Amino acid sequence: MTADLRQRAEGLAAPLPALLAQAEHLAASVLPGAHGRRRAGQGDEFWQYRPATASDGAARIDWRRSGRADVHFVRETEWQAAQAVTLWVDRAQAMGFSGAKDRAPKADRARLLGLALAVLLLKGGERVGLMPDLPPRMGRAQLEPLTLTLGADDMADFGTPPAALLPARSQAVFLSDFLGPTEGLERAVGQAVARGVRGVLVQILDPVEEEFPYQGRSIFESMTGTLRHETLRANDLQTRYRDRLVARKDALAALARKSGWQVLSHHTDQSPATALMALWQALDGGR
């Protein structure tokens, strides 16, 4: 039993170092800049020298600078607040879809992006957590539990962000295809906004889901087979499907606008580096 469990766990974990390596590689392609707070505070970076006041202890005086002048100076460093970023990576069955044999499923891309972002953030000294139950922590040590948790699959058809308590004023990144029911998402975003959390919604879609290139009499099934739709002429549905997809995207955008979040769209046939860059920018800009 234990052996079996371990075997399964090892089997499960086997791709993870690869994923991690891939994510690190991807992260390396994005040059992170330390996000200084542009005011004095706790941090390593030099911010300014200011004349010492009476309240400054003698130990704080920078004697090297003071030696070149008549007044005493205190060396201030820039305040570098470590941000907490909480990721939610949709691991539902719908994410396991791939429209072509040579294309990785959406879930792979979502994990990759998520982990790469985590690598980047951790390098930048931020705290990264993973919904639902991995609270944000600092340091590379966080990578391992992140990776392990990301490897697990969800058996549900479509994923919904869990109702987890996010750290106040932190940031959140939701990676999903957002094709399932939107109520869960709206609720989760609403709760987050209530705690002053800003974030990014990254919609990862397969190109096939964008184009709907089907023809003829077809039965469409969701990945678990719980949802079915039969049509006699799939090609007739194309425009209407696209319309609905656009509507769904609009709904996402509206939700984001309302809550001050951002929406990014990414297709699995595009380069993940671009998406990571955009995601990084979005987080950076939101600060």
Place this chain on the structure above:
Amino acid sequence: MGNLGFATPWLLAALVALPLLWWLLRAVPPAPVVRRFPGVALLLGLTDERTETDKTPWWLLLLRALAVAALIVGFAGPTLNPQAARMGDAPLLVVMDASWASARDWSRRTERVAEVLAEAARADRPVAVVVLSDLPEGPLPLREARFWAERVGALTPAPFVAKADTVAEWAATLPETLDSYWVSDGLDHPYRGPLTDALQARGALAVYETSRPVLALAPASLREGSLVLQAIRLPNQPTTDVTITAHGRDPSGVERALARATATFEAGEQTAEAELVLQPELRNRITRFQIEGIRSAGAVALTDDALQRRKVALLTGREGDEGADLLSPFFYLRQALGPVAELIESPSIDDLLLTAPDVLILVDVAALGEVETGQILDFVRSGGLLLRFAGPRLAASEIARDAEDPLLPVRLRIGGRTVGGAMSWGAPRMLRDFAPESPFAGLSIPSDVTIAAQVLAQPDPGLAERTIATLADGTPLVTRRFDGDGQIVLVHTTANADWSTLPLSGLFVQMLERLAVSTRGAALEESAIAQQVWQPQRALDGFGKVQDVSNDAAIDGETLAARDFGPDLRPGVYSSAAGSLALNLIGADSVLSAATWPASVPVERDTVAVTRDLRAPVLILGLGLLLVDILAALWLSGRLRGGAVAAILLALSLPMDAHAQEDDRLALQATSAVVLGHILTGDARVDEIAQAGLRGLSRILFARTSVEPEPPIGVDIERDELTFFPFLYWPITENTPIPSDAAYAKLNRYLRGGGLILFDTRDAELAGLTRTTPEARRLQTIARPLDIPPLEPVPEDHVLTRTFYLLSEFPGRYRGRDVWVEAAPADAERAEGMPFRNLNDGVTPVIVGGHDWASAWAVDEMGQPMVRIGMGLSGEEQREMAYRFGVNLITHVLTGNYKSDQVHVPALLERLGQ
């Protein structure tokens, strides 16, 4: 379009089910494809716009209905033009006339029989195929149709018509119930009526005839020096032309068509004539006439002595005097008759008449003995021609003065006359134009023909009608009298130039020809034929092909005289002591009449539509439609991708490119390294040896020189590019095909471009004995259009003798005999102190020999020699020399005259040193 029938018509009832199928297919839409698709959440609630499209599209329905219909019809066994009339169960008798008249369409007839047999096989009835001209012994051979189907091809028409009594006898032995199918030759034969009745009495009778006209050729006859050919046909036919060719050996002994004439049948006419005017020389060569394009014994007329060279006997008298030839009275006769007739000369009338001549010529003979006169008279009366020339002796004699001499056509006046001589006032007389009824009619008279002296005919009442040529003043020059079957002709002047210039002119020759040729119908009397025993020489088969039958048993004259053609007496040429006799199927007075059938007998013409089994094509159509349906269904359901279509199309188009690729392969293979090539001759063994020989040579080259050839390639001169090969080996066989013009152009380009062809006739052994061999002749034929410079046997100082090894001869499998190369320029001279002449630049374009080098070079895959050369050790030595020749040859090909230049090296070095 003919009728359509079915083997199992009840199966067609299944067609009723088609509407059911239609309904069923319409009711059931095509099976859906199940797809996993996360976007389904967005699809929920969307309905199809057009509900009616859930049905199978109408064209797919139609396709399927058609496919099923085709399958049903196919299994029902459709047959085009079923022959209901011949669908009985009784045994079937197929009767063929198989006479000469059916030969023309023989293949069509046997095809028809094969079709009938196929029908019989389907109906599973016993069949007997009987050829009337070759009736089977014993009871009717009823067998299953397949037995006969194998034998139909072997049936041949006979060169005669079956005999009525044998057919009647045979008909009496036929079984009681019998359906018959008569493949008729379209002619009426004596047995036709009775046999028709007999067959109709036993069962249904159907007749098959072809509508192509039956044509026959009557024997050629001579009329006024021209050959008259008569073609015969059935009555009531439209206007047609037939071409008649005369066949014989040309002067080189090759059998070919010597002349052609066209005979035109007027509409409704049964006969057509063609006239052929030929040089006697040519005419004598003719062995048969034939209607062109018709293969039938009836369309061939063989010729015999009647058209052959005349035998002309010349009574020469005693030629004691050794006078000049030109003065001899016989000189001009010999000159004129020699080429066209068989001239027999003797001073003895007995001897002459024993040779049975056609013409007897007496030149200036006055009196003859009584016995001789009698003999000559007999000769004349039995059809001979006595041709006499006047002369001083006849003029001086007393014969035929008062009474008519039996051997002279007219009475003569004493002394004759001289006009225009040294002692006369008058001028020499000219000839008057020949009268139309004269045998000389139409000959043109040269203006320089003059008569200076002649014997004169007594004016008799009959003189005018006996005169066939006169002088300008009306005096007879040539008179003729018929006696019995023959005739006596007197030329009133001499046979030499003493009295006239006539013998000097061409007219003399023509007149003699007319006289000699128009003699003798020469038909042998029936009684004369019957008395002889005849040896067959040549005989015709049913198709009119001449066969040599000189080894057959001789035939009794009476059989021959009866002309009762049958298996024992075929039309042909027979010979006996009396001469040769052509026995032709068609006589001069033969008439062809068409077969008439009772109204109750159905007659099929060749327009009869053939019964055709449509089962296979219809089933294939059905399956094809089903295949299309599969594709259509796939396409409909969206499972047929462009890739799949492209793959199918690609698969279909693939074979097209195969050849081009092959060409490239040859080019690549041939150009990647030095490759020796040999030209394919079509003779598998020769090609194999050539390939093996070049393989052996390639190995030797590889081992000994820096030439490292790839395995040799066989080259098809018609198809392959030659320019890749520096060297081609061309073994010549007797049957090496003559290249096409395009191939010649290619070869010439190759030779001019510096290629070398080694022609090997492989016959040095034989050629030493006979000088010319079939291979050598073939080589001459092949090489004639080639651009080959003058050749000479390899001179001792040719560069070939020293390009690698020093060689004095070039043995292959054989040694000895010359090898020919391009001749050295005439001005090639040996420079002072040089061992060799200063020879031409470049490589000889051809080397011709017969030493069978490939055999000497040939090794198998293991490197073992394939052909034994000579005896023991010396043979191996010869093989080594052959290899050395090969090495020299290839080195020569690749380096040109390099070795030739090498001898100058010392001189060049010396000059450089200075």
